[in-house]
Amino acid sequence: MPAHIIETNNATFNRVDVDPITLDIVENALRNARNEMDAVLFRTAMSPGIREQHDAFPLIANEEGKMVVGQFGSFLYGFMQGYDGTIEDGDIFVTNDPYSCNGAVSHLNDWLMMMPIFHDGKLVSWAAMFGHMTDVGGKVPGSLPTDAKMIYEEGMIIPPTKIYRGGQLQDELLNIMLHNTRMPEWNKSDFFAIIAALRLAERRVRENIIRFGKDTYISAMQNMLDRNKAAMGAIIQMIIPEGDHKAYFEDWIDDDGMGNGPYKIACTLYREGNVARFDFSGSDPQSDSSINFLLNEEMFKMFFGAFTINLFDPQILFNDGFYDLVDVYIPEGCILKPKKPAALSCRTHLLGRIFDLMGGLLGQGAPDALNAAGFSDSPHFMYSGFDKSGEWYQLFQIGFGGIPGRPAGDGPDGHSLWPAFTNVPNEFLEAYFPLRIRKYATIPDSGGAGLHRGGNGITIAYELLEAGEVSIHDDRWLTYPWGVNGGEPGMRSNKTLVRSDGSKEKIASKCDRIAVQPGDILYFNTWGGGGWGDPLKRDVELVRKDVARGLVTEEGAKRYGVVVMRGTVDHTATQKLRQTMTAERQQTPLFDRGFVSIDELKQRCLRETGFQPPTAPVFRAQCGLT
């Protein structure tokens, strides 16, 4: 049953002509408003996740709930259809339940706040924002338990609820929410920071209506949606071939932390008339653990649009307008559409891998525009416990790795594929948490060789100074970040724990609650980006510089057919090596995955990684599928 919107003003909007200049001005005004929302949030939030790493996303939508400016697509339309209650001036809704909002947020840590904006008694817009809370309760600190079998183990579930009613904060509700986390102070500040950002959006929307008039403002928003639709329509025609030319691509996440994997995600892309169809049939079944990703179809459309339109008009305010032109099918019970109450907290790997999948799909039509596989993840490091004085400490940190080689150039070393994310300064960590960062450096040779080198991964050496527990969520320890157009794959991730007595343990990619003692050092090594283009064509001088800069070793330079001895290039040997390598190699495939088949990969798993290969996942009856 759709929500009942209470308006004191019954006048209807009139769609009016908006001249193109006014339209562009409204667009700029909304862009500024969104930037201001970010600025207010980052300045006032407390958790390092939001404040330093910017794990939060704002949007402004029109009165129907269609996103006009923002990043993650609008879930508001769906919310308005599904919410059984009233929507009134002064209300603000909160939810973190992926299953109640069709995956608008995809795990419980993301608190989503939605505010209807009224003007003169009429619903005129929406503002919404979600942010990643460091802890929302559940079985482990950080609320991201790898081994959760049901969502109930991952923390408190908040269905869509009015946390403000008639402008009044429902303190008792907020109290319940805060009482269920290990970090109430952080969550409280983050909560109010998000509210402050929404209030700012509200002020801006009202100012715009006063400035342009209600009808012009509403019509301008509609025009912006239409404009996106027209633009995306043209792009879809341009980059997706019609009919029989179906593009297919598959990629994997390596395991589910419970011994199963790799999990395949597969997608077929084709066009029927105006409409681009993405069909995820062939993807693997949902997991017993928490790596499932409830992928909202609208959000996927958003990823697709944002990714492609950037190339044509980077200044455009990207929005929901083109959604009719894209059709997304995800079979129920697969790992991208798990059934309740499947656990979801560790969906970060799939959320990232979707971008490799999309790049591989779209790039087949235009290999020159194709990027290699990059740092398609946000690996987590968590460390918590009680320190010597009995005070609780809890750190949640996101790691960074190699941006892939791209047509535009080399991939930066140790950077983020997600917009706005930044690392936490190590001096800050040492001042506030019981640890030391002994080493923070790029890993030489970890980026895939190519005409454009893949970016290197990072090694972080965490020296832990208190007895406590460490949890890790990472991936690409088994499959490789692939290279393209002759570029080689990047190096995989790995982790080693060196105990204070000098003994070494390999640490699995996904694990919870590893007990650590003062003096233990964890080496957290992220993966590199894939290479782009033929490494044998890379400028020898560039390779020499990479060696001088410590980004490539002398041994690693040989992958480029370049012989460097004590910093100096041996040109004769280089020429000879390049000739030999050219003669010996097979025809270069479009994609170089670094393995022949999953079976072949599994056969060398133990030898190469020190871990037993995971078991192939199977569909089970309880998912309602055969």
Add this chain to the structure above:
Amino acid sequence: MSETDDLIKQYEERLAAFEDRLRRIETANSTSDMERKLAPKSAENGLRLGVDVGGTFTDLLLLDEQNQRFFTAKVPSTPDDSSIGVLNGIEKICQNAGVNPSDITEVMHGTTVATNTVLTSSGALVGLVTTQGYKDVLQIARSYVPGGLGGWVIWNKSLPLAPLEFTIEANERMEAQGKVLIPLDEHSLRIKLERLLTSGIEALTVALFNAYANDAHERRIAEISQEIAPDIPVSTSATVMPEMYEYERTETTVVNSYVRPVVTKYVRNLRNELKRRMGAGITLQILRSDGGLSSAQGAMDKPVNLLMSGPAGGVSGALWIAKQAKFNNLLTFDMGGTSTDVALVQNGVARTRRETRVGDVTVRAPSIDVRTVGAGGGSIAYVPELTKALRVGPQSAGAVPGPATYMKGGEQPTVTDANVVLGYLPSDARLGGDMLISHDLAVKAVRSVADALGLSVEAAAEGIIRIVNENMVGALRLVSVEQGYDPRDFALIGFGGAGPLHANALARLVNSWPVIIPPGPGVLCAYGDATTQLRNEASQTFVTRVADIQNNEISRMLKELENIAAQALIDEGVPTHQQEILYQVDIRYHGQGMKLTIDVKPEQFAQTGVVGITQCFDREHEQLFTFALDAEHEIVGLRAVVQSREKNFVNPNTQNDGSHASAARMHKTRIFEEGHWYDAWIYDRTKLQSGNQLMGPAVVMEMDSTCIILSDHIGIVDHFGNILIWPEGHEKAKE
């Protein structure tokens, strides 16, 4: 005023100056030469000279405080060696004023030499020493990739200013609390350092991990480096930026090293030339990014503080001139060819921030909170094929080929072309400027956009102006609304080549009245240079919860910082009784990342202590972010700011020359506004008199700038030569 009156006035001024000079020669003679060389010339009686070097003109302003007079001069800049232009200017202004160069005791100078070094990538080859395990600190930076989803597809990171191949690691380690964890291994370091210092580097940066807590190892490495290579300047991170955050501190110190040789050479040459012309006692001071003044030596040691010296001069000048006209709350709006700088001034004080940004480079050095948008007269308008939107900038036609209307080969439509089409920049009147303007080429360029949009040329031109104005409103919002200020409480002062063209329209968008158009946009910066006070600060990162600290301990630390900061002023000849002291405490809720800076006078701190600071913080937090928390407070840093007392200098023309401006009228023109052509007068700025009223629409021209008064607005010339623009009938216009 007739020409004869002018001549008489000039004659009287010269006479006065001559008498003044005689008087001073007499007093100077009573002081021995010896003393004059030892102590810097006193700032109290001598002539102060402000110098601003722009791309085209070098502007000078001579302040004669004793006689309450000032003189200005404008000479062509000499980009190859700007000191030549400066000296030409000094020659000219001394002639105008009838004084000897040696009568000038202080030269204040805003310079863009550091900025340009960064923008043109022409700095030194910098070597870097980091802590073991941290050599990639600049390579990894903050892992941030600009742009939205997929922004990484097109972004290429620029190379670190200290190349990795010239970066070495020292085996040493400090703890966050400042204790030595691993002592410095001097032996191994010396070997690496000897190699590095002979590899061709021109400057060295030492930036060690946790050095903000203890910089003993940094200092030791600097010593060793000086032993090995005394000619290579060394910058250490804790000296340049004694604050937490290893990447920011390293980057800031590397930038310091990067611009240091160029700035040192420039300042040293200029100082020597000035001494040669004006005598050994001359004091040269350089305007810093934060609007304070630095001694020449300070500028050479920490040039990273000069990156915004140029814009700071503009803001300081705007502030000074507006203060004379009794406006203390200002939005400054400085629009040039490629970009626009805006800043906010409240109660006569420009807001500063702890960060400076130039091009891709961001450093932690205090600067006036100037926000820059890539919107200027040269910004190019275009219509993307797919979306049919009208976009303006950030691409700019630059100086070459420049806007189409300048006839230098530019074909794409720019903001300047749109201004020509609309008649805001008249093509049929010229006043001494060098730029020839072609109306036809402007129309032709704008037509390309108009056709793509299906609009008339005038409508498209107006669209370009409205969109570029909207971009600039965004910048004004960042400094005002986003910081919790209401733009309606501020006047808007427009300067720079294009500022006076757009200021009226901007003020209408943000409701900031009046618009102040000061005379001579270039001279404005020189005003800023000449009137700025000497300022120094000392700061310290000090992270501690308020509950864990006593008032007297903080008091003691602030006093120590005060003494450090004050010493530099004493060295510059500013005695203690002429110093003003301000404490600043960086504070936040425990766990927050941002911090707010709370200003407090020493007397006030003695009374209200830390509690007063926390209350102040809660109030400001509420104002900025709409909420305060009952969370614990945490102090992050302490700072003492010491500056010399402000000079008051007024030189109004209080005579009212009547409201009628007909004497300044040049001829009629037409301008396009809101879809219609209107008749308007073009006025000659130099002929406007105090009290003149100009009814909009009107165009006011002077040598290097043109001002537009829109219809339904009125411009009133005040006693200082400013044009104040108000909406017609505005309630405050009569005051």
